Structures are given as C-alpha cells and as structure tokens.
Amino acid sequence: MARLSEENVRLAKEIISRYPRARSATIPLLHLAQQQDGHVTNEAMAHIGELVGATSAEVYGTASFYEMFKFEPVGKYLINICGTMSCALMGAEELMHHAEHRLGVKLGGTTDDGMFTLERAECQAACTEAPCLQVNYRYRFRVTDADFDSLVDDLKAGRLNDEIPAHGTVARVRQHIPVDRGVGAVPPEDVTEAPTWMDGKAAL
Amino acid sequence: MTTTEPTPEVVVDPNAINLTINGRPVAARKGELIIAAADRSGDYIPRFCYHPRMSSVGMCRQCLVEVEGPRGPMMVVSCMTPVAEGQVVRTETDQVKRAQEGIIELLLANHPLDCPVCDKGGECPLQDQAFSHGPGESRFIEEKRHYEKPIAISDLVLLDRERCILCDRCTRFADEVAGDALIHFTSRGNNTQVQTFPDEPFSSYFSGNTVQICPVGALTAQPYRFKARPWDLEKTESTCTTCSVGCRITLESSRDELLRYQGVDSDPVNHGWLCDKGRFNFESVKSDARLSNPLVRDGASLVETSWSSALSTAASIITSALRSGGATRVAILGGARGTNEDAHAWAKLADALAIDSVDAQLGDGLPAAVLAYSQATIDDASRASTIILLSPDLKEELPILYLRLRDASEKKRSRILEFAPKGSGLTRYAWKSVPYMPGNQATVVASTLSESAVSAQMAKGSVVVVVGRSNLAESDEYTMAALDAVMAAHPSATVLPVLRRGNVRGALSAGLGRRDAVDILTDAANGEIDCLVLVGSDPVADFPDTDLARRALAAVPNIIAVDTFATASSTKATVLLPAAAFGEKDGTTTNLEGRVTRLARKVTVNGTSRPDWMVALELADILGHDLGATSVAEVHADLVSSNPVFGPATRAALSAHPDGVVLAPLATVTPTPVAPPVAEKPGFGHRLVVGRKLYDNGRNVSESPSLAPLAPGSALHMHPLDLERLGAADGASVKVSGDRTSIVMNVVADDSVQRGTVWAAWAQSGANIGELIDATKWVNDVKVETL
Ligand code: SF4
Ligand code: SF4
Ligand code: FES
Ligand code: FES
Numbered sequence: 001m002a003r004l005s006e007e008n009v010r011l012a013k014e015i016i017s018r019y020p021r022a023r024s025a026t027i028p029l030l031h032l033a034q035q036q037d038g039h040v041t042n043e044a045m046a047h048i049g050e051l052v053g054a055t056s057a058e059v060y061g062t063a064s065f066y067e068m069f070k071f072e073p074v075g076k077y078l079i080n081i082c083g084t085m086s087c088a089l090m091g092a093e094e095l096m097h098h099a100e101h102r103l104g105v106k107l108g109g110t111t112d113d114g115m116f117t118l119e120r121a122e123c124q125a126a127c128t129e130a131p132c133l134q135v136n137y138r139y140r141f142r143v144t145d146a147d148f149d150s151l152v153d154d155l156k157a158g159r160l161n162d163e164i165p166a167h168g169t170v171a172r173v174r175q176h177i178p179v180d181r182g183v184g185a186v187p188p189e190d191v192t193e194a195p196t197w198m199d200g201k202a203a204l
Numbered sequence: 205m206t207t208t209e210p211t212p213e214v215v216v217d218p219n220a221i222n223l224t225i226n227g228r229p230v231a232a233r234k235g236e237l238i239i240a241a242a243d244r245s246g247d248y249i250p251r252f253c254y255h256p257r258m259s260s261v262g263m264c265r266q267c268l269v270e271v272e273g274p275r276g277p278m279m280v281v282s283c284m285t286p287v288a289e290g291q292v293v294r295t296e297t298d299q300v301k302r303a304q305e306g307i308i309e310l311l312l313a314n315h316p317l318d319c320p321v322c323d324k325g326g327e328c329p330l331q332d333q334a335f336s337h338g339p340g341e342s343r344f345i346e347e348k349r350h351y352e353k354p355i356a357i358s359d360l361v362l363l364d365r366e367r368c369i370l371c372d373r374c375t376r377f378a379d380e381v382a383g384d385a386l387i388h389f390t391s392r393g394n395n396t397q398v399q400t401f402p403d404e405p406f407s408s409y410f411s412g413n414t415v416q417i418c419p420v421g422a423l424t425a426q427p428y429r430f431k432a433r434p435w436d437l438e439k440t441e442s443t444c445t446t447c448s449v450g451c452r453i454t455l456e457s458s459r460d461e462l463l464r465y466q467g468v469d470s471d472p473v474n475h476g477w478l479c480d481k482g483r484f485n486f487e488s489v490k491s492d493a494r495l496s497n498p499l500v501r502d503g504a505s506l507v508e509t510s511w512s513s514a515l516s517t518a519a520s521i522i523t524s525a526l527r528s529g530g531a532t533r534v535a536i537l538g539g540a541r542g543t544n545e546d547a548h549a550w551a552k553l554a555d556a557l558a559i560d561s562v563d564a565q566l567g568d569g570l571p572a573a574v575l576a577y578s579q580a581t582i583d584d585a586s587r588a589s590t591i592i593l594l595s596p597d598l599k600e601e602l603p604i605l606y607l608r609l610r611d612a613s614e615k616k617r618s619r620i621l622e623f624a625p626k627g628s629g630l631t632r633y634a635w636k637s638v639p640y641m642p643g644n645q646a647t648v649v650a651s652t653l654s655e656s657a658v659s660a661q662m663a664k665g666s667v668v669v670v671v672g673r674s675n676l677a678e679s680d681e682y683t684m685a686a687l688d689a690v691m692a693a694h695p696s697a698t699v700l701p702v703l704r705r706g707n708v709r710g711a712l713s714a715g716l717g718r719r720d721a722v723d724i725l726t727d728a729a730n731g732e733i734d735c736l737v738l739v740g741s742d743p744v745a746d747f748p749d750t751d752l753a754r755r756a757l758a759a760v761p762n763i764i765a766v767d768t769f770a771t772a773s774s775t776k777a778t779v780l781l782p783a784a785a786f787g788e789k790d791g792t793t794t795n796l797e798g799r800v801t802r803l804a805r806k807v808t809v810n811g812t813s814r815p816d817w818m819v820a821l822e823l824a825d826i827l828g829h830d831l832g833a834t835s836v837a838e839v840h841a842d843l844v845s846s847n848p849v850f851g852p853a854t855r856a857a858l859s860a861h862p863d864g865v866v867l868a869p870l871a872t873v874t875p876t877p878v879a880p881p882v883a884e885k886p887g888f889g890h891r892l893v894v895g896r897k898l899y900d901n902g903r904n905v906s907e908s909p910s911l912a913p914l915a916p917g918s919a920l921h922m923h924p925l926d927l928e929r930l931g932a933a934d935g936a937s938v939k940v941s942g943d944r945t946s947i948v949m950n951v952v953a954d955d956s957v958q959r960g961t962v963w964a965a966w967a968q969s970g971a972n973i974g975e976l977i978d979a980t981k982w983v984n985d986v987k988v989e990t991l
Binding site: 066 | 384387388389391392401402403404
C-alpha cells in the first residue's frame with residue numbers, strides 16, 4: 001500500500017469538506033494514512049499534499065512534529081513502557097529488560113513477525129498506577145513481568161482483538177458528518193438539532 | 205496696509221505615530237515594527253530571523269527591547285511589536301543586554317563554532333553578534349547536537365544542520381517569496397531541523413537566495429563553497445543582464461576572479477532577490493571556452509591574429525560589400541546582450557555607413573512598437589488592480605518579475621488575468637487564466653474582456669498589460685493584435701513590455717531595431733547580403749526558424765562575429781573578434797521597464813577581448829568615420845546628448861539614483877494596428893507552441909558547470925488525453941513532422957498543455973524544435989506519430 005486507497009480518498013474528500021480550508025484536514029488525513037498502512041508512508045504524504053494543496057515537504061513537516069505518527073513500519077501492537085519518574089521508581093527499567101527478553105528485540109525494535117514494536121515512553125499520566133504501559137495507546141496498570149507475559153500471549157492469540165485494534169486504527173466506527181454540518185458550515189447559534197451521528201444520545 | 209494671513213491648515217496624518225527610542229523622539233507610521241523604526245533612527249537592534257522583505261515570526265528572540273508599560277518596563281520582541289503613540293522604547297538597558305547575551309549563549313549551545321572552515325565566517329551575523337552582543341563565555345559544557353555535515357538539499361545548495369539556528373528565514377523565503385515550499389522544519393524540540401521531503405530536492409529557481417539570507421553558515425552554495433573568505437572579496441555594485449529584469453547585484457571577486465554575485469535590495473526591481481541562473485552564471489565568464497584572441501579565416505580554419513590585422517580584414521570585408529552593392533548588402537544582427545554604450549556605438553556605425561538591415565532581436569521578440577505605448581514599470585504592474593498577461597511563462601523567462609507579480613497576487617493587491625497557450629508558473633495565482641489556441645488570441649482576448657465580470661474587474665482600478673512573446677512558433681503579429689484588443693477595450697491601460705534579452709530595450713532604444721531579423725535573414729538566404737555582422741548573436745542557435753538561419757548564414761560570403769564564445773553561427777565567420785563579457789566592462793544597461801542603471805567592471809578581460817563599443821569605434825575609424833568618442837564615458841555622453849530617449853540618463857542622474865532612471869516610451873516608432881488572419885484549428889496534427897525554460901543551452905548556462913546539468917533537455921509535451929489518443933506511453937519516442945522535416949523526440953504527458961497543441965522548450969540539448977518552425981508561416985502545425 002502506498003497512496004491512499006480509493007475508499008480512503010473518498011473518505012479524505014469527505015473529511016476535507018468539513019473544513020473551511022483544505023489544509024486544515026492534514027492531520028485527520030495523516031491518521032487515515034496511518035490507519036491504512038500502520039505507519040505514514042512517503043507516498044501517502046505526497047498524496048495528502050495533493051489532496052489538501054500543500055507540498056510534500058509541508059505535510060512531512062507537520063506530520064513529523066507529532067510523535068504518534070510513525071514513518072517506519074511499526075508492529076501490529078506498539079507497546080510503550082513508561083520510563084518517567086514514578087514508573088522508574090516502581091521498576092520500569094526491570095520491566096523493560098524483561099520485555100526486551102520476552103520479545104527478543106531492543107527498545108525501539110520490532111519483532112520479526114511484525115507483531116510487536118517496543119518503545120520507551122515519557123510519563124503517560126498514570127503515575128499512581130506505576131509502572132504502566134500502553135498497547136496501541138490502551139493502558140495496562142501496575143504491570144508485573146507475569147502480566148506482561150500474559151498480555152503478549154493474549155495479543156498473540158487474538159484474545160484482545162475486540163479491545164485493541166491494530167496500530168494506526170483511529171476508531172472502528174467512523175462518523176460521517178454531512179457537509180452542511182461541517183465546521184463553520186453552520187454558525188453555532190443556528191444549530192438546533194443534535195448531530196445525526198449522536199443518534200439522540202446526548203442533549204444539546 | 206494689513207493683510208490677514210490665512211491660517212495654515214494643519215494636516216494631521218492619521219497614520220503618523222510618535223514614539224521615543226533611547227530617549228530620542230522618532231516619527232513612525234502606523235503598523236511599522238519597532239525594529240524597523242529603530243533601524244531608521246539609527247538604534248541598531250540585533251536580530252537573526254527578522255527580514256524586512258518577509259513576514260515577522262519572532263523565532264530567535266534576539267531582538268528583545270524594553271518598552272515602558274503600565275506596570276513598568278517590559279521586554280517585547282521588537283520584530284513582532286508595532287509602534288504605538290507615545291511608546292517609550294529602550295534598546296540598550298542592562299535588562300536588554302542580559303536578554304541578548306542569554307539568547308546568544310543559548311544559540312551557541314548547540315552551534316559547532318567551526319568558523320575557521322565556514323563560508324560565512326567573516327560576514328556572519330551570528331559571529332558578529334556573538335562578539336557585539338554576546339556574553340563572551342558559555343556555561344555549557346555538555347556534548348553538542350550532531351548531524352551529518354553537510355547534506356545536499358538541491359544541486360546548488362548544501363545544508364549543515366549543526367550550524368542552523370532555526371531562524372525560519374530559508375523556509376519562510378521558500379514558502380512566502382518563492383512559492384516553492386520544498387523545505388520545512390521537521391520534527392520537534394531539540395530535533396527540529398530544516399529538511400526537504402525525502403527524495404524531493406529543494407529545486408527552486410530561487411534557492412540561492414536562502415544562502416544569502418541565512419544568518420549563519422548553515423546553507424552554502426555549491427558554486428562558491430570554500431572558494432574565498434569574505435575579507436578577501438572585493439565588491440562592486442552592478443546590474444544582472446542575464447535577462448531584462450535587471451536585478452541589482454554585487455560582483456564579488458578575489459585575485460581578479462569572479463567568485464560570487466549577491467542580490468542588492470533595489471526597491472523598484474528585485475527586493476534583494478536573484479534567480480539562480482543570474483546568481484550562479486558568473487562561472488561562464490571564467491570558462492576556458494572563452495575566445496581570447498581575434499581569429500581570421502585562412503582556408504578551412506580560423507587562425508589567431510592581432511587585433512589590428514583582424515580589424516582591417518573586417519573593415520575591408522565591409523568596404524567591399526558596400527562597394528559591390530551599397531549599404532543594403534551589409535547587415536548587423538545582435539547588440540541586445542551588451543551595454544547601452546555598445547548598442548549606441550554600433551548604431552552610430554550603422555548610421556555612418558547608412559546600414560538599414562539592423563536588428564537586435566532574432567525573430568524571438570516583438571516589434572519595437574511595443575515600446576511606444578504608454579509604459580508601466582514593474583512597480584506599476586505590482587500595484588495595478590488588474591494585471592493582464594499576454595506574456596511567456598515569466599517564471600521561466602523573467603524569474604524575478606514572476607516573484608513581483610506573484611507577490612502582487614498573494615498580497616491581494618492585484619488580480620491576474622492570464623491569456624496563455626499553455627499553463628504557466630503564474631497560472632495558479634491567476635484570478636482567471638484563459639487558454640487560447642495560437643492564431644486566435646485577439647478574438648479570445650476581445651470576447652473575454654467583454655464579459656461583465658471581467659470588465660467590472662478592470663473598471664476597479666489601474667490595468668497593466670504585460671506583453672511578450674509567448675510562442676516562438678507563431679507570428680509576433682498575433683501578440684500585437686491581442687495587445688490592440690486590450691487597448692481597444694481599455695484605452696487607459698499601460699504596457700509593461702517583457703522582451704527577454706538582457707539589454708534588448710536599450711539596444712532598440714539606441715536604434716538597433718531597424719528591420720525585422722526575419723526579413724534580413726530571408727534576404728541573406730536569397731544571396732542579397734554580402735557581409736553579416738553578428739554582435740553577440742547566434743542566429744543558428746537563437747533564431748526560431750533554424751533552417752532559414754542556416755540557409756542565410758551559408759549564403760553570406762563573409763560573416764564578422766563579435767562574441768565571447770565561438771558559436772554555431774560563428775564557425776562560418778571570416779573574422780571572429782573576442783568580446784569582453786559581463787563583469788569585464790563598464791557602461792549602463794536598460795531593463796525591460798526602461799530603467800537605466802550602471803554596470804561595473806570587476807575583473808580584467810579574458811585574453812585580449814574588447815568591449816563591443818570599442819570594436820565599433822575602431823571599425824568606424826578604419827572605415828574613415830570618426831564617431832567622436834574614445835572612451836565608454838564619451839560614448840555614454842554622446843548617447844545622452846544625441847538620443848533624446850536616453851536624455852534623462854546622464855552620468856550625474858545615474859550617480860544620484862542607484863536604482864536607476866526610467867526612460868520615456870520610444871517615440872520614434874508608432875504602433876500600427878495589425879490584423880493577422882485567424883488561424884483555424886489545425887486540421888491534422890497539433891498546433892506547435894515553443895517557449896523557454898530557465899535553464900537551456902544558452903552559453904551562460906552551458907558554460908556554468910553548476911547550472912548546465914539543470915537544463916531539462918528536449919522533449920515534446922502533450923496533454924495526457926491527446927497522448928492517450930495517440931497511443932503513446934509517457935516518455936516514449938515519437939516522430940514529430942512539420943512541412944519540411946521530421947525529428948524524433950521523447951513525449952511527456954503534461955496537463956498544462958492544451959489539447960490540440962504540443963509544447964516544446966527552445967534551445968535544449970537533443971532534438972532541436974527549431975527544425976520544425978517556419979518563420980514565414982502565421983502558425984506552425986506538426987504531426988505526431990508513434991514509432
Ligand atoms: S538554515 Fe539558515 S536560514 Fe534556514 S533556518 Fe537554519 S539558520 Fe535559518
Ligand atoms: S531575474 Fe533576470 S536579471 Fe534578475 S537575477 Fe535572474 S537573470 Fe538576472
Ligand atoms: S511516570 Fe509513568 S505514567 Fe507518569
Ligand atoms: S529578530 Fe525578532 S525574534 Fe528574531
């Protein structure tokens with residue numbers, strides 16, 4: 001996969017139509033690209049540039065500002081182990097060593113089967129639950145070596161498929177916002193109904 | 205008797221602002237930045253990222269000053285803060301000094317301090333300000349950040365990220381000024397760096413400017429790297445004559461060798477910017493291929509000889525041609541690449557000998573009558589509410605004019621209404637771009653201008669028509685007819701003629717446009733010319749109809765060529781005289797808007813080369829005519845006193861106005877309405893459109909090793925749908941046939957080309973499109989076949 005697929009181009013155009021300026025859609029489209037390929041490819045960035053009217057360099061400049069966009073292939077599961085103060089005090093280093101042994105890769109590496117990428121992360125704002133980690137940005141708290149092993153086993157066996165989609169997946173349910181309800185399409189004071197996608201679940 | 209004095213009316217300028225800087229009152233204008241007001245008042249504020257020709261970004265914080273506020277003095281960024289009434293600014297307090305020292309210390313924390321091997325050392329704002337406004341010592345002992353040194357971000361520019369202080373000047377320039385946002389900050393925090401997109405180089409026509417404005421040595425130019433130290437360079441101000449925009453530059457040399465040109469900020473012309481072709485073609489001046497001694501034909505070969513013998517041979521050729529059939533047997537082509545003085549001397553020689561077959565253009569320009577309309581300057585165009593383009597692709601031919609007009613559109617001062625046979629660099633900035641099939645432009649222009657939205661737009665304010673030759677494969681009358689159509693619809697419009705050659709306007713104004721080169725070469729081909737003088741011109745390479753040029757030159761018994769290089773045309777010459785090049789001679793030049801500026805000599809001539817004016821004077825002398833001048837100053841004085849068009853461009857006026865003196869329209873010619881026949885859509889095949897790319901086979905590119913590889917080479921551009929219909933793949937070889945001959949070219953899919961037309965670039969290596977152009981035809985159609 002390289003450029004955005006036909007289906008994703010259709011989605012991209014829908015997303016672009018929500019903004020007063022096409023360029024404002026750059027980041028949502030980068031998410032779309034990452035969802036498609038697991039990471040953001042050069043071809044996808046060039047394609048996004050064409051779609052929003054920016055140069056590839058501008059798209060790359062924007063994308064590379066954000067740590068969560070990856071430009072190299074990433075495993076299906078990205079495991080970020082927190083290494084900041086609270087977690088460090090509670091054994092993050094040891095957990096990382098264990099993880100490296102268990103997965104057979106160094107921090108920053110990806111397993112040969114493409115299943116796991118292991119990374120060290122900065123504070124994940126769960127300091128009271130140290131040491132903590134995230135799998136595709138889903139939390140696991142007070143993680144022991146045994147917890148880590150069973151997490152890996154469960155992921156491999158597909159037992160967590162419902163909870164944890166593949167890396168890059170932004171959401172499994174996509175909101176389709178009609179053009180006439182896009183940002184800036186209607187002044188807020190004129191909005192009288194809840195958005196259709198809210199399906200009556202919330203009051204205005 | 206008492207008279208009552210009328211009370212003087214006090215005019216209060218609503219935009220005037222009074223503030224004090226360092227205790228002294230300063231008058232400023234609303235919206236002006238503190239740093240700009242301080243520059244005027246002589247209170248220098250150190251800075252790195254601020255550049256008066258670009259928007260402020262407040263990136264470096266070096267320009268902090270103290271401003272009195274409601275709660276006492278506060279620190280503000282002077283390049284982001286506008287002046288205000290009653291504002292009290294201090295730029296030299298202890299607090300300000302501490303801030304300046306702190307910023308310098310931080311900037312140097314990661315700076316490699318490799319000044320001894322850095323091109324910028326000696327003229328580096330970081331180095332200079334570290335001395336003048338730095339703490340003198342650093343508290344940082346940690347390891348510095350390391351990057352691969354340097355990386356090439358284009359064929360011409362290298363980037364050393366360790367030296368970069370992230371001022372955003374280069375990236376801002378690329379985006380705001382050049383419109384080529386091909387470099388950008390990437391990553392974040394300590395890893396922030398300037399980068400291109402992977403495998404997409406910073407191939408902008410304007411990339412050299414980033415090297416000039418980088419406040420450190422992070423960006424270096426391939427042609428200049430490690431060639432000199434700034435303190436060894438001698439500088440003189442001059443004007444680039446590579447094209448007719450006439451950007452102001454400095455010529456910089458060391459040990460009598462040109463090493464660099466830098467842009468000078470001329471407000472009416474280039475704003476400090478240069479295109480890369482103008483900036484880097486100094487290499488061609490020092491090319492080994494330059495002619496250095498006169499050559500005279502001896503049988504099949506040209507042999508070196510002395511100037512006196514070469515000149516007397518030349519004079520005897522001219523004399524015998526005049527004797528055999530009179531002045532009509534002698535023709536002079538060229539003069540648009542020299543100085544006004546060169547052109548004047550040759551015009552005087554032509555006058556003395558009563559030669560009428562004289563043209564400074566080579567069938568690739570427009571009739572001199574285009575200079576007779578009410579003229580607009582570049583500034584007028586960039587302030588006009590409507591700019592009408594009847595011009596070639598300005599980005600390719602007159603790059604800095606392209607920047608000025610692009611800016612007018614981007615800043616919403618002007619709306620561009622473009623008429624073009626093919627999409628151009630300005631198409632994306634145009635309010636409306638109307639394509640036409642060559643041969644029909646006058647009709648298209650007239651009907652577009654009668655649309656109500658268009659006439660409403662034109663009624664909003666001033667209208668400037670930018671007129672040049674957009675297609676070398678059609679009669680120039682079509683452009684003139686289109687211009688007439690605009691003038692008929694909007695008589696108050698003014699005209700900015702965009703003839704391309706460096707000093708073509710000077711040459712035409714000096715009297716080197718007497719007969720069309722097409723007629724002269726046709727006469728020559730018919731055996732009616734005995735002596736052809738080529739003054740820096742090469743018809744075989746530059747005249748659109750290659751076949752006619754070749755036949756003409758073959759039929760002329762004696763050719764006298766005055767040139768810096770041997771050319772395709774001068775191989776047949778009887779006498780070949782080496783000419784002094786740009787940078788090797790003094791004089792003045794006239795840009796496309798008629799602005800006369802001074803040129804400077806910076807290095808000694810190559811070999812025994814002589815300036816064109818001197819050659820003309822010496823020839824005249826041998827032929828028994830005293831042209832009344834012996835130096836360039838005298839030629840200039842004679843030009844100013846004898847040619848009323850140049851009247852205002854006196855030596856004194858030019859010294860007083862470094863930005864030049866603008867000449868009046870050419871009154872010696874009157875535009876006559878033309879009505880070329882409307883050319884029907886091509887019945888078979890495609891209508892041929894031939895334009896230019898910035899980099900071509902021209903000597904100033906091909907003899908500049910850094911620029912030569914940038915010429916794209918010959919190719920036939922075709923609309924993708926036409927290509928599909930032809931059944932050829934993108935890049936395939938195709939046979940392209942005109943009435944006379946066929947050539948084989950590679951075809952390129954290009955959706956800026958109109959359907960039914962094909963486009964090719966002039967003067968590229970590979971197949972020569974000139975073989976398919978017949979200058980006697982109104983338009984040229986070609987047939988494209990797969991092989
Ligand atoms: S390369 Fe030079 S101009 Fe560009 S950001 Fe760095 S210091 Fe500024
Ligand atoms: S735009 Fe023309 S005059 Fe200006 S630098 Fe380029 S070639 Fe020289
Ligand atoms: S230190 Fe690990 S979550 Fe805050
Ligand atoms: S010059 Fe003002 S912040 Fe850089």
